[in-house]
Amino acid sequence: MLFCLTPALAQNGSAQGTLARVKARGHLVCGVSGGVAGFSIPDSQGQWRGLDVDFCRALAAAIFDDPAKVRFIPQSSAARFTALQSGEIDVLSRNTTWTLSRDTAAMNFPVITFYDGQGFLVRKSLNIASVKQLDRATICLQQGTTTELNLADWFRTRGLTYKVVTFANSEQTLGAYESGRCDAYSTDKSSLYGERLKTAHPDEHVILDEAISKEPFAPGVRQGDDQWRDLVAWTHYAMIDAEEAGITQANVEEMRRSALSPDAKRILGLEGKYGEGLGLTTDWAYRIVRHVGNYGDAFERNVGAQTPLKIPRGLNALWNQGGLQYGPPIR
Structure with a gap:
């Protein structure tokens, strides 16, 4: 924050x-x-x-x-x-x-x-159906938001670990995700709908159903x-x-x-x-x-x-x- x-x-x-x-x-x-x-x-x-x-x-x-x-x-x-x-x-x-x-x-x-609520964009090929399956995953997100704090709270509460990579803006964050630098891209679910459309092959990515936070x-x-x-x-x-x-x-x-x-x-x-x-x-x-x-x-x-x-x-x-x-x- x-x-x-x-x-x-x-x-x-x-x-x-x-x-x-x-x-x-x-x-x-x-x-x-x-x-x-x-x-x-x-x-x-x-x-x-x-x-x-x-x-x-x-x-x-x-x-x-x-x-x-x-x-x-x-x-x-x-x-x-x-x-x-x-x-x-x-x-x-x-x-x-x-x-x-x-x-x-x-x-x-x-x-x-x-x-809204914080969600996750992942590749379909990873066969991830739940956020819990991101244990030990690398997650990309944008600086200057509540996203990183929400992520820390959710994973710590469940005893799970992860690595976070932060970027200054959404363009850099999406670019890192698409290049394979991270396993998931996390931000507000409403934004992820648009971010998925920007990928080279939108059908190869899915937004997980779960939300890990309240984002009014x-x-x-x-x-x-x-x-x-x-x-x-x-x-x-x-x-x-x-x-x-x-x-x-x-x-x-x-x-x-x-x-x-x-x-x-x-x-x-x-x-x-x-x-x-x-x-x-x-x-x-x-x-x-x-x-x-x-x-x-x-x-x-x-x-x-x-x-x-x-x-x-x-x-x-x-x-x-x-x-x-x-x-x-x-x-």
């Missing part, structure tokens, strides 16, 4: 009035990963795509009624927290695990946008600005509540004309003035769905069954469909 957040950085990057500054600037500044398929990566035209990217576009839609009013700045694992604390970015939306030490180091995690991904904001923290949290909740109410990007205009459910009317800005507490307009949630979609829309578009990644919803399904995604009511 290679990061250190100091009180000085927290003070210099004070988040008081973040929304006002974003509005005055005319665009949001979002810290993302430099290249995690399905989460934040530039496409062939240089346009940023992914679930973390769509979250920032949803924030921009809520604030400006324009999802394009956001600037994306790629952040390395080691530099991401400093960038947030220094004020270089307004929000960190970069496959970042919410932990106690990070949450108490002058930053906040308003909401969990993706439930959450956007990060600076402490000291409750309004901004609330806005970041409720952007995600609005997308969850919209999905639960059956409001999609495809039907949002029709729903706004004919919605009968009180919940749907509040989400669509037809009843109440629930945007005022966030410093936004009454139709803030409608803007999000119109421009970006609900949570299910964003999930399926970026990482779902119709994408090359084919990541199952699993824990990221709605609470009433066997998952953990649960949005408090807009009322």
